[in-house]
Amino acid sequence: MNITAPRGFQVASLHCGIKPEKDDLMLLFSQTPASVAGLFTTNKVKAPPVRYSREKVKGGIARAVIVNSGNANACTGAQGFQDAREMASLTAEALKVPEAQVLVASTGVIGHPLPMDKVRSGILRLPEALGKDGARAALAITTTDAFPKTAGVRFGPYTVGGMAKGAGMIHPNMATTLCFLTTDAPVSPLDLQQALRTAIDLSFNSISVDGDTSTNDCALVLANGAAGGKVDLSELTEALTTVASSLARQVVQDGEGATRLVEITVEGAASDAEAKQAAYCVASSLLVKTMVHGGEPNWGRVLAALGRAGVEMEEERTSLSFGGVTIVQQGVFVSGTWEAAASAMQQKEVQIGCHLGLGEGRARVLTCDLNEAYVRLNGSYLS
Amino acid sequence: MNITAPRGFQVASLHCGIKPEKDDLMLLFSQTPASVAGLFTTNKVKAPPVRYSREKVKGGIARAVIVNSGNANACTGAQGFQDAREMASLTAEALKVPEAQVLVASTGVIGHPLPMDKVRSGILRLPEALGKDGARAALAITTTDAFPKTAGVRFGPYTVGGMAKGAGMIHPNMATTLCFLTTDAPVSPLDLQQALRTAIDLSFNSISVDGDTSTNDCALVLANGAAGGKVDLSELTEALTTVASSLARQVVQDGEGATRLVEITVEGAASDAEAKQAAYCVASSLLVKTMVHGGEPNWGRVLAALGRAGVEMEEERTSLSFGGVTIVQQGVFVSGTWEAAASAMQQKEVQIGCHLGLGEGRARVLTCDLNEAYVRLNGSYLS
Numbered sequence: 001m002n003i004t005a006p007r008g009f010q011v012a013s014l015h016c017g018i019k020p021e022k023d024d025l026m027l028l029f030s031q032t033p034a035s036v037a038g039l040f041t042t043n044k045v046k047a048p049p050v051r052y053s054r055e056k057v058k059g060g061i062a063r064a065v066i067v068n069s070g071n072a073n074a075c076t077g078a079q080g081f082q083d084a085r086e087m088a089s090l091t092a093e094a095l096k097v098p099e100a101q102v103l104v105a106s107t108g109v110i111g112h113p114l115p116m117d118k119v120r121s122g123i124l125r126l127p128e129a130l131g132k133d134g135a136r137a138a139l140a141i142t143t144t145d146a147f148p149k150t151a152g153v154r155f156g157p158y159t160v161g162g163m164a165k166g167a168g169m170i171h172p173n174m175a176t177t178l179c180f181l182t183t184d185a186p187v188s189p190l191d192l193q194q195a196l197r198t199a200i201d202l203s204f205n206s207i208s209v210d211g212d213t214s215t216n217d218c219a220l221v222l223a224n225g226a227a228g229g230k231v232d233l234s235e236l237t238e239a240l241t242t243v244a245s246s247l248a249r250q251v252v253q254d255g256e257g258a259t260r261l262v263e264i265t266v267e268g269a270a271s272d273a274e275a276k277q278a279a280y281c282v283a284s285s286l287l288v289k290t291m292v293h294g295g296e297p298n299w300g301r302v303l304a305a306l307g308r309a310g311v312e313m314e315e316e317r318t319s320l321s322f323g324g325v326t327i328v329q330q331g332v333f334v335s336g337t338w339e340a341a342a343s344a345m346q347q348k349e350v351q352i353g354c355h356l357g358l359g360e361g362r363a364r365v366l367t368c369d370l371n372e373a374y375v376r377l378n379g380s381y382l383s
Numbered sequence: 384m385n386i387t388a389p390r391g392f393q394v395a396s397l398h399c400g401i402k403p404e405k406d407d408l409m410l411l412f413s414q415t416p417a418s419v420a421g422l423f424t425t426n427k428v429k430a431p432p433v434r435y436s437r438e439k440v441k442g443g444i445a446r447a448v449i450v451n452s453g454n455a456n457a458c459t460g461a462q463g464f465q466d467a468r469e470m471a472s473l474t475a476e477a478l479k480v481p482e483a484q485v486l487v488a489s490t491g492v493i494g495h496p497l498p499m500d501k502v503r504s505g506i507l508r509l510p511e512a513l514g515k516d517g518a519r520a521a522l523a524i525t526t527t528d529a530f531p532k533t534a535g536v537r538f539g540p541y542t543v544g545g546m547a548k549g550a551g552m553i554h555p556n557m558a559t560t561l562c563f564l565t566t567d568a569p570v571s572p573l574d575l576q577q578a579l580r581t582a583i584d585l586s587f588n589s590i591s592v593d594g595d596t597s598t599n600d601c602a603l604v605l606a607n608g609a610a611g612g613k614v615d616l617s618e619l620t621e622a623l624t625t626v627a628s629s630l631a632r633q634v635v636q637d638g639e640g641a642t643r644l645v646e647i648t649v650e651g652a653a654s655d656a657e658a659k660q661a662a663y664c665v666a667s668s669l670l671v672k673t674m675v676h677g678g679e680p681n682w683g684r685v686l687a688a689l690g691r692a693g694v695e696m697e698e699e700r701t702s703l704s705f706g707g708v709t710i711v712q713q714g715v716f717v718s719g720t721w722e723a724a725a726s727a728m729q730q731k732e733v734q735i736g737c738h739l740g741l742g743e744g745r746a747r748v749l750t751c752d753l754n755e756a757y758v759r760l761n762g763s764y765l766s
Contacts, residue, residue: 045690045698045714075683075698077715110683111716215687286669300458300493304598307428315428315458331428332460333494 001152002134005161006184008032008226012129013140016122018070018108018115023140025122028065028180029095029130034224036062036103037193039200041217047074048084049104050218056088056103060189062222063097065180066104066123069141069165072176073106073114074215083114090123105218107165107176108143138163141178146254151246153239157227158185160239164247166254177204179219179247185236186225195237196221203244206276207252207366219244249366258368260347262292266306266354269361274311276363278354281309289370292350297322297341299333306354317357323350330357384535385517388544389567391415391609395512396523399505401453401491401498406523408505411448411563412478412513417607419445419486420576422583424600430457431467432487433601439471439486443572445605446480448563449509451502452524452548453491455559457598466497473506488601490548490559491526521546524561529637534629536622540610541568543622547630549637559599560587562630568619569608578620579604586627589659590635590749602627632749641751643730645675649689649737652744657694659746664692665737672753675733680705680724682716689737700740706733713740 004011008031018024038057040050056062066087073080084104092099106114138148142165152161166177179200187195200219221240253261264282269275282288285305291298299320306313320328323344327337344350387394391414401407421440423433439445449470456463467487475482489497521531525548535544549560562583570578583602604623636644647665652658665671668688674681682703689696703711706727710720727733 043687043690044696045686072683075686075711075714075716110681110687111711215683215690298493300455300598303428303458304426304493307426307598313427328458328494331458333458 001161002138002150003028003161003163003180003182004132004134005152006159006182006226008184008224009182010130010132011134011137012126012131013137014122014125014129017118018068023136024068024070025119025126026067026137026140027091027126027130030063030222030224032224032226033061033063033101034222035060035187035189035192037189037196037221039196039219041214043215045075045215047072047106047216048076048080049073049106050216052084052088053103053105053218056100059100061101062103063101064091064095065220066091066102067141067178068106068119069143070108071106071112071114072108072110072216074110076111076113079113083116086116087119087123090120094124094127103220105178107141107178107216110215134161134163141165149247149250151243153242155235155239157229158183158231160243162243162247164251166251176214176216177251179204179244181221181240181243183221183223183236184225184227185223185231186228187223187231187233187236191233192221192223195233195240198237199240199244202241203248206364207248252366252368260292260369261349262352262367262369263349264352264365264367266356267362268356268358270312270359271361272363275361278306278309278311279363279365281305282352282354283365283367286370289367292345293369295346297327297338297345299327302352302354303328312358313356319355319357321353323347384544385521385533386411386544386546386563386565387515387517388535389542389565389609391567391607392565393513393515394517394520395509395514396520397505397508397512400501401451406519407451407453408502408509409450409520409523410474410509410513413446413605413607415607415609416444416446416484417605418443418570418572418575420572420579420604422579422602424597426598428458428598430455430489430599431459431463432456432489433599435467435471436486436488436601439483442483444484445486446484447474447478448486448488448603449474449506450488450524450561452526454489454495454497455491455493455599456489456497457493459494459496462496466499469499470502470506473503477507477510486603488561490524490561490599493598517544517546524548532630532633534626536625538618538622540612541566541614543626545626545630547634549634559597560634562587562602562627564604564623564626566604566606566619567608567610568606568614569611570606570614570616570619574616575604575606578616578623581620582623582627585624586631589747590631635749635751643675643752644732645735645750645752646732647735647748647750649739650745651739651741653695653742654744655746658744661689661692661694661737662746662748664688665735666748666750669753672750675728676752678729680710680721680728682711685735685737686711695741696739702738702740704736706730
């Protein structure tokens with residue numbers, strides 16, 4: 001399933017010339033006015049399309065989202081704002097919908113003005129290309145991604161669909177993360193915003209360091225109510241969370257050069273917030289990430305990361321496990337466990353469990369390994 | 384000059400068998416009781432030698448420091464404490480000095496008990512090896528270092544000497560940083576502690592993220608007053624800062640796999656503290672570090688790092704320069720500067736200047752590039 005699975009949504013994508021060959025322009029269209037909600041980067045440097053869409057989302061109603069890849073339209077000054085606005089107004093005109101109901105997103109290199117002549121002629125050709133090819137649309141918003149990300153789920157008479165892009169070391173600070181969701185459930189903009197916040201906190205905000213966001217990060221959801229009836233908000237929230245979690249996991253799996261997926265669980269922390277902070281600190285440690293790449297259970301690196309996470313912890317109360325093998329108990333190596341832990345570390349999916357032995361706080365964060373390919377990719381990628 | 388340059392200090396080093404071949408045991412000895420001061424890791428996980436020496440430094444007087452490399456004696460439980468204490472007591476006995484005046488430091492792999500039989504027989508052989516070979520002693524405390532670090536400076540009748548080890552991506556959280564300083568100036572333990580704090584803040588604490596420390600980080604200074612007279616504390620502080628800064632710079636140059644040294648300057652911040660926070664954020668960004676490796680002036684990555692640094696900043700007020708070439712002014716690319724900035728980025732030493740245009744706050748942080756060699760080294764190094 002993908003973003004066009006819910007009733008009343010269409011997409012179009014094409015190559016307008018920002019990238020050398022691949023599709024670089026994508027339109028998401030709701031056949032009727034839809035409730036809209038959005039979450040945007042907390043980076044102080046916000047790209048013009050982010051600032052533009054953040055304003056428009058406040059209106060609560062949207063008909064379309066116009067997205068380009070290959071150029072982030074970030075750090076582009078006054079021209080960048082003018083270009084973002086023009087993308088919206090041209091799309092509105094082409095679709096014959098109110099300009100205020102069109103949102104804009106961009107991803108790609110920073111600091112280069114959009115080639116607006118190409119974008120303009122591309123937008124004019126989009127409406128006639130509208131259809132149900134959500135897979136192709138998901139590909140059109142990618143940049144360094146190794147594969148497009150789509151997901152969907154049905155619940156009762158309703159459907160949630162979505163697409164995402166992002167591959168930058170899985171932290172949204174490392175590259176743009178875009179996430180677009182659709183549903184045919186009927187819901188007010190206010191309720192939709194609340195549901196989106198929960199879904200993103202449990203998905204994309206569990207693969208990233210809080211506040212560590214790029215200039216262009218953005219998650220949008222459109223709900224057009226085409227399936228009618230009355231939806232239970234908690235069921236909708238759960239469905240949005242399911243789809244967002246699948247997309248977030250795909251982004252981690254696509255971490256630039258990633259060869260292993262790592263699930264870091266922290267339990268027994270003083271609070272959930274401290275557990276999340278500790279899990280993030282482990283997930284962000286270069287020594288932990290390179291250790292995962294090497295496939296050795298060098299548990300000292302995990303313990304050292306927990307020790308500098310800024311949360312309550314005591315070495316003597318801390319236990320660690322790799323792939324379910326308890327390798328450290330009360331701060332000390334459990335002899336005879338190295339081989340089993342090493343074998344767990346050499347799987348495609350690696351579980352690192354940390355128990356602080358202090359309270360009931362718990363959290364889970366997904367990350368990936370750090371390897372030579374990441375350095376190669378980012379040593380030359382112009383972004 | 385090195386750690387034996389000041390009068391009245393001797394060193395000895397030898398191979399006791401912790402490492403396969405290289406020297407792995409080092410003794411620093413003051414021929415008379417010396418004032419001592421120390422700074423230790425803020426990591427909640429502190430290795431036994433760190434806890435031991437932190438207590439002993441409070442006595443204010445020291446005669447010797449015994450150091451082993453190849454094994455950090457960290458996360459080693461009760462046995463680890465016993466071993467750290469035994470290293471001190473054996474050294475005290477061999478040198479015929481009070482046990483409370485011997486400090487201990489260890490660096491190397493985490494989580495393995497020290498091979499105490501080898502350490503014991505090594506310590507017994509150290510006193511007869513005492514001499515002035517500070518260069519060899521500096522080599523004996525290294526682990527993944529590509530080269531030993533020594534420095535020294537004379538001021539008036541006095542001398543400061545020192546050695547350091549560390550190469551772990553230059554952040555003390557990435558590997559142990561050890562720094563030992565000596566001087567023949569006469570100074571009280573209290574004044575010495577204050578001077579050391581200033582010297583380390585301006586050197587080792589300007590190459591690391593605050594609080595991002597390893598289990599074993601430690602800086603010690605011994606002042607034996609052998610040159611007599613009365614020293615000006617600010618002159619001593621300046622001399623200690625000079626030596627510590629040289630050592631810290633050598634640690635950055637030795638960043639695991641580093642090919643370029645990067646000096647990040649932030650000016651115009653709301654305060655010095657915010658400037659330091661912003662400079663650290665840029666220095667820690669994987670995208671900035673890989674950009675430096677690639678040698679391209681992808682200034683958007685620097686701007687995005689500043690935007691998520693958690694400090695006051697406005698894109699429209701921010702200027703950036705690479706090697707003195709102003710590539711961004713008021714948040715926008717200055718056309719025609721790319722080639723010159725690119726050429727500046729391809730030097731061995733790269734300057735990244737950030738001006739936030741807000742206040743008088745300024746800071747400087749040293750870092751290095753991130754490249755494939757780092758990943759290779761840390762993917763397999765057992766620590």
